[in-house]
Structures are given as C-alpha cells and as structure tokens.
Amino acid sequence: MKPNDEPVADLRWWLDQAARAGELQTVADAHWDLEIGALSQVNYRRSNPRALLFDSIKDYQPGYRVLSGSVSNPRLLGSALGLGWGCTDESLLAELAVRPGEWARRAGEFAPVAVSDGPLLENVISKPEVNLLEFPVPKWHEGDGGRYIGTGCAVVTRDYDTGRINLGAYRMQVQDDGRCASVNIEAGKHGAQQLRRWFEAEGRAPIAASLGQHPAYLVAAGVEVPGDVSEYGYVGAMFGAPVRTVAGADTGLPLPHDAELALEGWVRPDNTRPEGPFGEWTGYYSGSQDPILTIDVEKVYHRGDPILLGAPPGKPPHDYSYMRTVMKSAIITDSLRNLGLPGLRGVWAHEAGGGRSLLIVSIEQRYPGHARQAAYLAAQAPSAAYMNRLTVVVDSDVNPRDLGEVMWAICGRCDPGSDIEVMRRTWGSRVDPLTLPGELAFNSRAVIDACRPFERLSSFPAVAESSPELVASVSRRWPEVAG
Numbered sequence: 001m002k003p004n005d006e007p008v009a010d011l012r013w014w015l016d017q018a019a020r021a022g023e024l025q026t027v028a029d030a031h032w033d034l035e036i037g038a039l040s041q042v043n044y045r046r047s048n049p050r051a052l053l054f055d056s057i058k059d060y061q062p063g064y065r066v067l068s069g070s071v072s073n074p075r076l077l078g079s080a081l082g083l084g085w086g087c088t089d090e091s092l093l094a095e096l097a098v099r100p101g102e103w104a105r106r107a108g109e110f111a112p113v114a115v116s117d118g119p120l121l122e123n124v125i126s127k128p129e130v131n132l133l134e135f136p137v138p139k140w141h142e143g144d145g146g147r148y149i150g151t152g153c154a155v156v157t158r159d160y161d162t163g164r165i166n167l168g169a170y171r172m173q174v175q176d177d178g179r180c181a182s183v184n185i186e187a188g189k190h191g192a193q194q195l196r197r198w199f200e201a202e203g204r205a206p207i208a209a210s211l212g213q214h215p216a217y218l219v220a221a222g223v224e225v226p227g228d229v230s231e232y233g234y235v236g237a238m239f240g241a242p243v244r245t246v247a248g249a250d251t252g253l254p255l256p257h258d259a260e261l262a263l264e265g266w267v268r269p270d271n272t273r274p275e276g277p278f279g280e281w282t283g284y285y286s287g288s289q290d291p292i293l294t295i296d297v298e299k300v301y302h303r304g305d306p307i308l309l310g311a312p313p314g315k316p317p318h319d320y321s322y323m324r325t326v327m328k329s330a331i332i333t334d335s336l337r338n339l340g341l342p343g344l345r346g347v348w349a350h351e352a353g354g355g356r357s358l359l360i361v362s363i364e365q366r367y368p369g370h371a372r373q374a375a376y377l378a379a380q381a382p383s384a385a386y387m388n389r390l391t392v393v394v395d396s397d398v399n400p401r402d403l404g405e406v407m408w409a410i411c412g413r414c415d416p417g418s419d420i421e422v423m424r425r426t427w428g429s430r431v432d433p434l435t436l437p438g439e440l441a442f443n444s445r446a447v448i449d450a451c452r453p454f455e456r457l458s459s460f461p462a463v464a465e466s467s468p469e470l471v472a473s474v475s476r477r478w479p480e481v482a483g
C-alpha cells in the first residue's frame with residue numbers, strides 16, 4: 001500500500017522515481033519522423049533497456065515530450081504495477097503468480113472516484129481548433145503509413161446496457177492533418193463489442209482516449225483483463241487506492257484526472273478512413289489498409305508540457321513484448337487455475353510469438369486425456385485465444401520458458417501423426433501476416449502434445465542426464481568446473 005501522500009498512478013511522480021532508480025534516460029533533439037522510433041528500438045534491443053524520455057523534439061517546443069520503453073524490464077514493469085523498484089525477473093514472476101488474479105477479484109473494491117477537476121483539464125481545446133499534430137506524434141517505423149498518436153494509450157468505452165467502462169490499448173493513427181484519429185479495435189475485443197451495441201441502438205458511440213498516463217494504465221488496458229472487471233478498478237487494486245477520474249465534457253467518459261493528454265469524441269460506423277500499414281507486434285507490416293473507424297474528435301485535453309506515452313511494437317523483442325509475455329503468462333495461468341485444470345506447473349507466452357502466438361503449458365499428467373485438455377483449454381481460454389497459433393503442452397520436467405527444452409520435448413515426446421491437432425476457423429487477427437486483405441480474420445491453430453504418452457509414463461525411456469544429487473556432489477568437489 002502506498003503512503004497516503006503519494007499520488008496513485010501519476011506519470012510525473014513515477015518518472016521522478018524512475019530517474020532516481022537510474023531507470024530513465026532523457027534524449028534531446030530526436031526527430032518525431034523515425035528517429036524516436038529507431039532509438040526506441042535500439043533501446044529495447046539492448047540488454048538493459050531503460051525508459052526513454054524524448055524532449056526538445058524536432059519541430060516542437062521543449063517540454064512537449066514522448067516516453068517509450070516504460071515497461072521494458074522487470075524493474076520498470078514491477079514499479080509500474082506498484083511492486084516497487086527492486087524486481088528481478090524471478091521476483092516479478094513470483095509476485096505475478098498471485099497478483100493479477102487478486103487485482104481482478106478486488107477491482108470492485110477500488111471503483112474510480114470521479115472528481116471535477118484535475119491537471120488534465122489545464123488546457124481544453126474544442127473542435128474546430130483541434131489539431132493532434134500540435135503534439136510531437138512519432139512516425140515510428142519507416143514503413144508506417146502515418147503518425148500514430150495512440151500506441152501506449154488507454155481507449156475508454158462504455159457498455160450501452162450496463163454502463164460498465166472498458167479500457168483497451170488500440171492503435172490510433174492521426175488522420176485529416178490532425179483533426180481526427182482512427183482507432184483500430186480488433187473484432188471480439190471488449191471495446192469492439194461495446195461499440196457494436198451502441199451502433200445498433202444509437203447509430204454512434206462515445207469514445208475517449210488517454211494518450212499519456214502512468215504505465216499501469218497501459219498494462220491494464222493492453223492485456224486481457226476479464227470482461228466483467230473494470231480496468232480502472234484493476235489499477236486501483238494494484239495501488240491499494242482508487243484512481244481519480246474526470247469526465248469528458250462531451251461524452252461524459254471518465255479519463256484519469258492526471259493524464260497528460262487525452263481526447264474524446266464519437267465514432268459512427270460510416271465514418272472511416274484508410275489506415276496503416278503499421279509495424280505490428282507480429283513483426284510485420286501486417287494488416288490491411290482497409291478503412292477503419294475514425295473518431296470525430298470533439299475535445300482535446302492536456303497538461304502543460306504534456307508527455308505522450310509511446311509503446312511501439314515491431315519484430316520481437318519490441319517495446320512492450322516483455323510486459324505482454326510476463327503479464328499474459330500470469331493471466332493465462334490464473335484463467336486455467338480458475339477453470340479447475342489440475343496439475344498446472346507453468347505457462348509461458350513467448351516473446352517470439354508476441355506473447356500470443358506461441359504458448360507453452362507445463363503440467364504434471366494425472367489422467368488419460370489430461371494433456372489434451374490442458375492444450376485445448378489454453379488454446380481457447382478468453383485470455384489466450386486471440387491470435388494463438390501454437391499451443392504446446394509439456395511435462396513438468398520441462399521448463400516452459402526455455403525454448404530449447406521445449407523443442408527437445410517436442411522432438412522426443414511428440415509423434416506428429418497422432419500428437420498434433422489442428423483447430424480451424426478460430427479467433428485470428430487482421431494483423432496476422434497470413435490474413436489476406438479483405439478476408440475475415442479467422443486463423444487455425446495447432447495444439448502440440450509434447451508430453452510423454454500417459455499410458456507409458458512409467459515405462460518411457462529415462463532422461464539421459466546425471467542426477468541432481470550427483471551434479472551437486474561433483475560441483476562441490478570441482479567448483480572450478482561448476483563455475
């Protein structure tokens with residue numbers, strides 16, 4: 001729990017802490033046109049990425065800033081989740097074995113508190129004065145079709161029937177020379193379902209987006225929080241105190257009161273613009289340039305000297321692939337536990353698959369059919385189903401995080417003729433490089449049973465390696481070999 005005088009999830013407070021922890025690097029004079037994107041890539045591909053705060057950006061006044069790399073290592077991600085600055089890979093995973101489930105279960109206790117004022121309202125710009133290019137919106141990758149103001153964003157929508165507020169991170173491209181922005185919500189996402197219902201009932205839907213805010217919101221908006229859980233409550237549960245929101249004047253949608261930059265407006269099914277291409281988490285300029293929903297922006301709100309939160313994807317590892325892998329692995333583990341799957345030992349949603357396409361589940365087999373059950377449940381769990389391609393189930397002696405070990409298990413325990421099954425017409429994505437332009441985003445997925453056959457568990461050839469006891473004994477005697 002944070003002391004009472006500390007703000008809950010305020011980006012500027014967090015950046016001060018990051019600077020003190022040596023986790024923040026400031027970069028001056030980079031160009032919004034590609035240089036910020038390329039430097040962000042250089043950062044997240046180095047062994048110890050830091051958060052990068054770009055200031056004095058070409059063509060913009062100093063103070064108008066862009067942040068990237070905000071959740072790119074265990075210390076940054078741990079602190080973004082309210083777990084302090086001392087996390088290592090191992091300690092973060094240990095915390096996350098229980099935390100996301102707790103945050104989801106306790107979100108209701110931390111409903112956001114609506115306030116009438118906040119730093120976000122320092123500057124209010126109304127249509128027709130709206131110009132999103134007043135802010136240093138990057139063109140992130142060389143092949144991108146435009147400038148993306150929404151990458152590390154939290155898009156706010158409301159359930160037409162229940163009023164439930166949803167946050168989702170969906171990419172947003174600046175359109176019409178800055179007067180509006182398109183928003184790419186994949187079919188099936190909670191945000192898309194909410195908009196569809198509004199369209200049926202009212203012909204248009206209110207929408208808002210926070211474009212710069214504490215990275216906790218990016219995590220909550222950008223991972224598969226269960227549909228009946230409010231992401232605002234989820235962030236509140238992380239910090240043990242409710243977040244404060246201000247209502248957009250036009251739509252009434254709640255925005256973090258201390259967000260840096262936000263917009264609100266309306267979407268209608270017939271208001272679309274061609275969008276993309278965009279360098280995506282799949283590692284490709286995948287996705288079509290089909291027209292997509294575009295926000296008729298009524299108002300823009302920003303603090304003085306606002307900070308845009310960027311989270312540019314691309315060939316993994318990318319800006320948020322570490323966060324997605326760690327969070328998705330924890331959330332899918334929690335889902336499978338809640339489904340009652342016994343013998344679960346671990347789940348890992350590898351960065352190579354963007355945290356989605358390659359899922360490894362490790363179990364201690366308990367009965368015939370257990371391995372396939374684990375595979376099918378994991379491949380279709382709501383938290384894992386979108387754009388999964390390969391789900392591999394391994395025995396508990398295989399470390400799901402170690403792809404070498406996983407491939408070793410596949411090579412020795414999986415008979416492709418009988419142990420690989422294919423599910424067809426499953427939940428794909430428009431950004432799947434295999435989806436053809438104009439086609440609906442179905443995909444297929446393989447479940448790979450790389451467990452020892454259950455009926456041969458006791459007779460399967462033993463693993464050829466020295467026992468842990470023998471290894472420990474020789475390591476003690478010859479430490480110079482053991483290292």
Ligand SMILES: Cc1cc2nc3c(=O)[nH]c(=O)nc-3n(C[C@H](O)[C@H](O)[C@H](O)COP(=O)(O)O)c2cc1C
Pocket residue numbers: 151152153166167168169170171172184185186187189190191192218221222223224225311320
């Ligand atoms: C930085 C970032 C960008 C994302 N961009 C998109 C996107 O453009 N479209 C999309 O449908 N999902 C995108 N996602 C994934 C969704 O945010 C994620 O699936 C989330 O659970 C959606 O929320 P919802 O299910 O409540 O709608 C992105 C995630 C992150 C972290």
